[in-house]
Amino acid sequence: MSQNTATPPAPVSVLRPTRDALPIVIDSPHSGAAYPADFGYSAPFELLRRGEDLYVDRLYANAPQHGATFVAANFPRAYIDPNRLLADIDEALLDAPWPGEVATGPKTKLGIGLIWRLLGQVPIYQRKLSVAEVQQRIERCYRPYHAALDQALAEAYTGFGAVWHLNVHSMPDDSYERLGLPVKPLADFVLGDLDGRTAGEPLMALIEGVLREHGYSVARNDPFKGVEIIARSGRPAEKRHSLQIEIKRSCYADVERHQPNAGFERVQRALHAMLAALATHVRDACSRA
DSSP: OOSSBSSOOOSEEEEOOSSSOOSEEEEESSOOOOOBTTOOOOSOHHHHGGGSOTTHHHHTTTGGGGTOEEEEEOSOTTTOOTTSOTTOOOGGGBSSOOSSOOOOOHHHHTTBSSSBOEETTEESOSSOBOHHHHHHHIIIIIHHHHHHHHHHHHHHHHHHSOEEEEEEEEEOTTHHHHTTOOOOOOOSEEEESTTTTSSOHHHHHHHHHHHHHTTOOEEESSSOOOOHHHHHHOBGGGTEEEEEEEEEGGGTEETTTTEEOTTHHHHHHHHHHHHHHHHHHHHHHHHHO
């Protein structure tokens, strides 16, 4: 993996269904690993890579076989995080006042707002970023990602009058420590629906049941409830279901070596079964509508 990409790929990849399309949309906003040449970071590259949702795009690569549309970012989340509000600006990073709205959230205080400032306690930059630089990242990466996701969700909903959306991630084994929360065992999978606000119980129960059948522990909304993408996409009363899924990285990857471990294929089989069950559920729901 080179640290800079001479000819950068498109900021977002969209994989269309390879069989009869269903109103299922899966998006991976944090698995991008094409580091732009203008990043200008000073933190060690291996440390910077810890921000990646390592191989999540590969874990869900067979989603189109189940009739789903799969949207994935190619840029790294530390460069700009599409799972944040545009107003989540960390002004400590800037060399001038931000000209637009500023509404920081709790993640900004941890140094991981729209533009990341910290990796744990390690600064990403030894410089200030210009307003123009941040605006360019927004226009070049953030807006295209959301345009692609919004289009996929809109097409699904228009065609079927309902949509089932999975926002997929991975989580480090020390997630509680990183979040400054009391430490306890981390589940293999964490399902987040903002405490019931963004997805109906049938979807939650279906996903949880399949994963447990494959031998994985599953938690709900602990420690991850979901962030901006599911908050803006999930409205169960309108048949718009949006669920965040986090996978513990040690279940499938050797994080230090940045490569799959012996559990990769087992996780992928579980996700394949999960998507097959979801496709059946969606077909049944659409046939009853």
